[in-house]
Amino acid sequence: RKEVEQDPGPFNVPEGATVAFNCTYSNSASQSFFWYRQDCRKEPKLLMSVYSSGNEDGRFTAQLNRASQYISLLIRDSKLSDSATYLCAVKGGSARQLTFGSGTQLTVLP
Amino acid sequence: NAGVMQNPRHLVRRRGQEARLRCSPMKGHSHVYWYRQLPEEGLKFMVYLQKENIIDESGMPKERFSAEFPKEGPSILRIQQVVRGDSAAYFCASSQPGTGQSSGNTIYFGEGSWLTVV
Numbered sequence: 001r002k003e004v005e006q007d008p009g010p011f012n013v014p015e016g017a018t019v020a021f022n023c024t025y026s027n028s029a030s031q032s033f034f035w036y037r038q039d040c041r042k043e044p045k046l047l048m049s050v051y052s053s054g055n056e057d058g059r060f061t062a063q064l065n066r067a068s069q070y071i072s073l074l075i076r077d078s079k080l081s082d083s084a085t086y087l088c089a090v091k092g093g094s095a096r097q098l099t100f101g102s103g104t105q106l107t108v109l110p
Numbered sequence: 111n112a113g114v115m116q117n118p119r120h121l122v123r124r125r126g127q128e129a130r131l132r133c134s135p136m137k138g139h140s141h142v143y144w145y146r147q148l149p150e151e152g153l154k155f156m157v158y159l160q161k162e163n164i165i166d167e168s169g170m171p172k173e174r175f176s177a178e179f180p181k182e183g184p185s186i187l188r189i190q191q192v193v194r195g196d197s198a199a200y201f202c203a204s205s206q207p208g209t210g211q212s213s214g215n216t217i218y219f220g221e222g223s224w225l226t227v228v
Contacts, residue, residue: 032215043201043219044153087153091215096205097143097166098217102152 001026004090006101014109017078021104023088024070032091033064033071037084038103044087048073078108112137114204114220115184122226129189129196131223135204142185143203143217144177153201159185192227199224 006023013019025033032051036044048055050071054063061074071088085105089098115134123129135142144156155169159179170177174192179185189196203219 034216041199041224043221046216046218049216095166096141097155097158099155100145100153 002101003027003092003099004088004101006088006104008102008104010105010107012107012109013078015078015080017108018074018076019078019106020075021073021086021088021106022070023072023101024068025088025090025092025099026069027090027092028069029093030069030090031093033062034089034091034098035060035062035071035073036087036089036100038087039084044100047086075106078106080108080110082106083108114139114202114218116200116202116220116223118223119221120224120226122228123192124228125193126191129192129225131187131189131200131202131225132184133187133202133204133220134184135202136218139204139206139218141205141207142179143205144185144187145201145203145219147199147201147222149198156187189225192225194227197225197227 004025034049035047037047038044048062050062050064059076063072085103087103088101091098114136117132142159145153147153157170157177158166162181174190176188199222201219201222203217205217
């Protein structure tokens with residue numbers, strides 16, 4: 001089983017739609033959780049950190065469910081510019097490095 | 111706003127040559143990470159370094175790959191005798207010292223070095 005798993009998609013949604021991604025992790029000792037966004041042939045850019053009960057930033061909401069070992073990302077009122085690959089990342093136990101999921105591809109259609 | 115700086119951005123090497131990729135972390139960051147992203151795949155952790163120390167190299171291939179972060183100068187990822195399967199994007203990232211829910215938790219990426227082996 002992979003340490004961090006994501007549905008690869010692709011998710012094709014119309015502008016204005018709400019879309020949700022899930023990510024599961026296997027290491028129950030994981031402490032820190034993040035969502036990154038990666039555009040084609042670009043570096044990953046931090047979208048949100050996810051701590052404790054989750055957090056919200058504008059149209060983006062991230063949730064953490066420790067009991068079921070998953071994190072989610074909700075995007076409301078999606079824009080064309082949201083089209084990208086969304087990577088979840090987990091920092092497990094005492095490790096400082098991040099372990100990434102393989103990413104979920106989102107395309108927002110006009 | 112000096113972020114994580116990587117060079118070269120693009121590198122072409124023939125099979126059997128050496129590739130050297132350089133990374134300067136963000137100002138104030140003393141922790142460096144190297145990741146590899148093969149075409150159509152996710153980011154795979156390779157190595158984590160602090161100044162003059164390799165902390166975790168569990169993701170490094172056993173042969174041909176090495177990394178260093180000297181006291182002075184950038185971190186270097188070195189690939190000897192490259193093969194076509196080494197063609198990938200190599201991303202460097204950095205973070206501040208600190209643990210838990212502190213600023214040291216956040217890892218920032220450079221723009222990557224795209225290696226093509228022909």
